[in-house]
Amino acid sequence: MADEPISYRGEFFKSPHHAALALVTLGGGFILSASMPIALLVGVAAYALGWVYMPDMPFFRHWVDRRGKAIEDAAAQAQVVKFVQQRDALIASLMSASRSRYESLAAVCRDIEAASADSPLTPDDDPRLRKLDELMWTYLRLLSIEDSLKEFLETERREDVPGIVKNAEAEMAQLTAEFEGLKKKGASVAILDPKERLIDSKLERLDVLHKRQERIQQAQSNLELVMSEEDRLEQQVKLIRADAMASKNADTLSARIDATVEHLDQTNKWLSEMSDFRDMVGEMPDSSKRIGYAAAPSKVPPLIQSNSQRPPMRMKVK
Numbered sequence: 001m002a003d004e005p006i007s008y009r010g011e012f013f014k015s016p017h018h019a020a021l022a023l024v025t026l027g028g029g030f031i032l033s034a035s036m037p038i039a040l041l042v043g044v045a046a047y048a049l050g051w052v053y054m055p056d057m058p059f060f061r062h063w064v065d066r067r068g069k070a071i072e073d074a075a076a077q078a079q080v081v082k083f084v085q086q087r088d089a090l091i092a093s094l095m096s097a098s099r100s101r102y103e104s105l106a107a108v109c110r111d112i113e114a115a116s117a118d119s120p121l122t123p124d125d126d127p128r129l130r131k132l133d134e135l136m137w138t139y140l141r142l143l144s145i146e147d148s149l150k151e152f153l154e155t156e157r158r159e160d161v162p163g164i165v166k167n168a169e170a171e172m173a174q175l176t177a178e179f180e181g182l183k184k185k186g187a188s189v190a191i192l193d194p195k196e197r198l199i200d201s202k203l204e205r206l207d208v209l210h211k212r213q214e215r216i217q218q219a220q221s222n223l224e225l226v227m228s229e230e231d232r233l234e235q236q237v238k239l240i241r242a243d244a245m246a247s248k249n250a251d252t253l254s255a256r257i258d259a260t261v262e263h264l265d266q267t268n269k270w271l272s273e274m275s276d277f278r279d280m281v282g283e284m285p286d287s288s289k290r291i292g293y294a295a296a297p298s299k300v301p302p303l304i305q306s307n308s309q310r311p312p313m314r315m316k317v318k
Helices: 008-014 016-032 038-056 058-093 096-115 127-159 161-184 189-246 250-272 275-280 302-307
Strands: none
Touching (some): 096 189, 189 250
């Protein structure tokens, strides 16, 4: 694990330094042993001393640390590249209206960046602007969820689930009444059994329909909350722009951005509880540099571009 201390001795065993030590000491001693028998003993002793002392030498530890840092940086960069591809694909999958809203809020963020141009930090290193990336990532997920909820509700509306439920309940009432009437008349088992099985089947169908109706109500409530969160986030970002333009005080801008990000924790927690959209709820990868928030189609490989044109996620009915 990343938190475990580095075993410099273990790293030495796998390093080219160990191979060079063995070649010079053991290999050289073996070659010279033909004319100088003691050379092999000297080589073994030199190898043993090298094995004892070299892993603790500063030059070797610095080499291990630099190598480990390079591996970590490469892994972190790979995560960033993968995230950017997924983010751009998600932007591309938005409905036209949602994509326009995302682009409009991205323009507001660019205004904030322009108003922060006097910062001593570069835009890539400014932690305040990195928080804008986080804000936009949450906003993007909200828009994508809104599209999916609307698609689901439109599908259910076309099928008129409430009307189907009403007809199914009326049919169940009629079948139950008929069944009770046959029982009172003393109908035979041969007649009652098929009727009872039919009623059981219709009951199961009605139960599924009720669950669909519950999901519609749940989706409608979630949609209202998603749209409210979107509007709140839009207004918060625009307020940040107003502060950035009205005041050149870096502390004021930082405080406003921090206050907005604090609200994101509640939004992200709520998003994580929506099981239907759990695969959309990912955190931005840790990065010392900014990840950004705008799609960059020219930098996305063709395969990613073609896959990004997928329809929004559909709601699952259980």
